Amino acid sequence: MTRYLPLVFWAAVIFTFVMATLPHPPDLPGNPNDKIQHILAFVTLSVLASAAYPQLNLLRIAVPLSLFGALIELVQSIPALHRDADIVDWCADTLAVAVVVAIVWLWRRRAVSPAENAR
Numbered sequence: 001m002t003r004y005l006p007l008v009f010w011a012a013v014i015f016t017f018v019m020a021t022l023p024h025p026p027d028l029p030g031n032p033n034d035k036i037q038h039i040l041a042f043v044t045l046s047v048l049a050s051a052a053y054p055q056l057n058l059l060r061i062a063v064p065l066s067l068f069g070a071l072i073e074l075v076q077s078i079p080a081l082h083r084d085a086d087i088v089d090w091c092a093d094t095l096a097v098a099v100v101v102a103i104v105w106l107w108r109r110r111a112v113s114p115a116e117n118a119r
Contacts, residue, residue: 005052020072023082038092046100062101069093
């Protein structure tokens with residue numbers, strides 16, 4: 001199962017990019033507002049990246065995901081897409097990534113054996 005996690009992560013990256021750049025994306029159940037959609041997408045990407053690449057330093061997950069959020073906003077500023085770029089969306093993306101990475105860091109730290117914590 002874990003060997004497929006990188007594939008699932010990259011599929012989610014592609015799906016996120018496509019949905020974020022479609023001129024008229026489909027409505028989601030419950031009609032969550034734009035910020036909620038950003039948060040959900042980047043929480044999902046952060047969890048998947050952390051699970052798919054457990055050997056990576058968490059900053060090597062957080063920084064590229066934050067930059068990915070910035071890229072999405074940059075692409076959304078293309079007039080032909082009829083989307084609205086918003087720096088607050090990028091902030092929501094980055095905050096979601098930071099929260100997940102902090103939780104994963106705490107979890108990984110807690111999972112270290114007590115003997116290693118005593119050092």
